[in-house]
Amino acid sequence: MGPLVLVWRLAAHDLRRRLTQSVLLLVVIAAATSALALAFALDGTSNTAWRTTRAATAGPDVMAEAYPAKHPALGELTALTRADGVVATSGPYPMASPVLRTGKIADPVFAEGRDETMPAIDRPYLTAGTWVRPGGMVIERGFAGQLNVHVGSRVTLDGRPFRVAGIAVETGRGANWRPQLVWVTRDDALRLVSPGGQLAYVLNLRLAGPVTAPAFAAAHSSPSLFIATWEQIRSSDEKELTVVQLVLLVGAWLLGMLAIGSVAVLVGGRMIEQTRRAGLIKAAGGTPQFVAVVLLAENLLLALAATIIGLAVGYLVAPALASPSLSLLGSANSPSLTASKAFMVVAVAVAVAVAATVVPAVRAARSTTIGALNDPARTPRRPGAMIALSARLPASLVLGLLLAIRRPRRAILTALSLLITDVMIVCALALHSSFASGKSTDVMVNQPGLGQPLLARVDSVVLVVTVTLVVLATVNTIFITQATVLDAQRPSALARAFGATPDQVSAGLTVAQLIPALLGGILSVPAGISLYRVATRVAGGAPNANLPVSWMAAVIVGTVAVVAALTLFPARAGARRPVAAVLRSD
């Protein structure tokens, strides 16, 4: 009982004493667990909504389109209605390709001509208003949301005025298909075909068994027909969530890596204090194992809190992310955070906590008690080549190099922390770049026109993940700078005692931070482009990443500039402390 009380007492009091660091550690680990919990929670979330919509709209097992303007294929299309395995059909419906205008928005659409009565197969489900009538169109709900039109709104199709009679959903063509869909009467659809314009026909089929759809599609494949099975339609409708989930998963791994980096920075920053504390506990009779348990308990408390936050975020935010598509019916089902997925989140948090404990615990176990209490400084090492190089450099640069070499692990951590953040920035820029250049077919069907809802949603998730990474990297940089400035106080004071100016010293401190920043920035460009290519390939798109050279340069220059700005103030403050005071306090 006694040792347990002591572990709790030592862990709780220490966490409270270094509250800022504890909160930062908590935020860092919680960011990683939240992203991971979100990614897991979204896994399979949209299945229910899609199934509900398919049932309510009598969604087809197979949808076939023919383009008679290019191929006289209407006969081929109608022949499908008599094919083996077909039990019900609707259509063929004529489909024009006009441009819809409302306000300042102009967007090409498919205008499908329907009867004024609902068919047995593919019955769009009206969520507002009434079904098509002459001059009255029904608009797909996700698309209506994008256009911000409502029942009664006035729009034009190729200049012909229409009033929005209703808003509906269906599983034939969701919001992720381009161009998007409106329904008009058959006569209106035929009138929308300009002389020489294209007219397509759409046929919906119900098969005896939905599982036979792929075989049916393969058997009736033809150059003049476009055939989509219900599985392909579902895949398209769920694309949004799949891509969001992928972004979150990649973001979670990056956040996890950065969290470990942040933990290393925070733990490393108080290593001397922790080692002395370990020595003190050992002097009072604590074994190395007991010291390790105390250190682990502190970090596990934080990890536990971070896990709770992460799982709560997963439960609370996932529904909002899972129901972005107005194109499906019903609200998203509860995010499926199963016990095994929750265990994975806990495992990540515990892994970070253990990683934070290992180095000080091993250090405490290896050092003698008096060694831990006194924590003698390590002998600096400097290769001969570096000494020769130093002789040819200006004083500021030499000071910076000496500081960077003195703490190589700290420099590596800075470089890694910035590398991870910049990798996500490069990915975000690559996404923007492909979006801007109209090459966003990487991950979906694409046509020029109105912004695509999928990309907009993915874009916002990427933005949130990137901003989180930038905030964490900034915290890391500030902590590393502070540790470097504290560490450099004595050598800087000595340099000033022998004639270095405060400006030379602060420039040296800045250089010590800029060397790893430059390295991290440069490496992030190829690493980010590679990650983007892998992610787009996993999402089912072509791995194109055409990032302009100027954007790549901006990432590197921006990283160096931000780190310089973050370093300058503490470096200048540190370099102006009276020399005698620094040397006396040593």
Added chain:
Amino acid sequence: MSGIEDTCVLRARGLYKQYGREGGLVRAVDGVDLDVAAGRTLAVMGPSGCGKSTLLHLLGGLDRPTAGELFFEHRRVDQLSERALAQLRRHEIGFVFQGFQLLDELTAQENVELPALLARSSPRQARRRASQLLEQVGLGERASHLPSALSGGQRQRVAIARALVNKPAVILADEPTGNLDSAATLEVLRLFGALRAEGFTLVVVTHDERVAATADRLISMRDGAFAGDTAMANAGGPDVHQSAG
């Protein structure tokens, strides 16, 4: 075994501690033989860097000797594992450091309780014992204060209470008055006098002749070896084995 050996709590034979190598070799403790008798106070004096603190750290298992043998109550301890050394310190040895070495985040009471809880005392027993000791060192009313709210003398008294909490066989004190003013030094001397009267074995490394004057035996060190060994007027009998050095 002679009568002297029977009462011996700590015994060192050919104890060496070296740092560095070749040209930079430093012999901090250079072949020391020492017997510390139970219930006696031994003071070790010498110039800075002569190895007296290192000797104290070796005697208490805070550091490991390069060579030689160290016995605690006839049990060889220089080859014990870190875990076994921790248990030895926990039950048998109390430390008082020049820099107090209190845990900043724990109150005076909690600092004193720490070794007791490590020794598996119940929280209630640990609290009772710590309160009793803090009363004894005159800090009963400061028990709930953090070290940062205590003066140097008060911190050292907390450290002494902490060293006593598990009723150790030996108390090792490294410059216990080194950071204290005259008034606080006198207070610590009073406490050491009380401990001596209670029969505790004390080994005190000090620069302060007032502290050394309270000992039964005074050893002078120079360059890692013993340069002198004097029985003091306080000595109650021939309790020492001849030291080498």
